[in-house]
Amino acid sequence: NGWNLATTLMVCVVVFHADGGNFGVMTAAEYDGDPSAVIHEFDPFQP
Secondary structure (H helix, E strand, O other): OHHHHHHHHOOOEEEEEOHHHOEEEEEOOOOOOOHHHEEEEEOOOOO
16 A cells, blocks of 8 residues: 555655554655654655
8 A cells, every 4th residue: 555655646655663563654754753663665766
């Protein structure tokens, strides 16, 4: 779903571990959380 969001919005998004074992997705420009919580970053401009 993270890749789909990135390609739909044409922005870089990060998938990260949130509290309680959940996952979160948000734009990379707005993410200011713990870098070690990031699981993957999707860049729609990368081939």
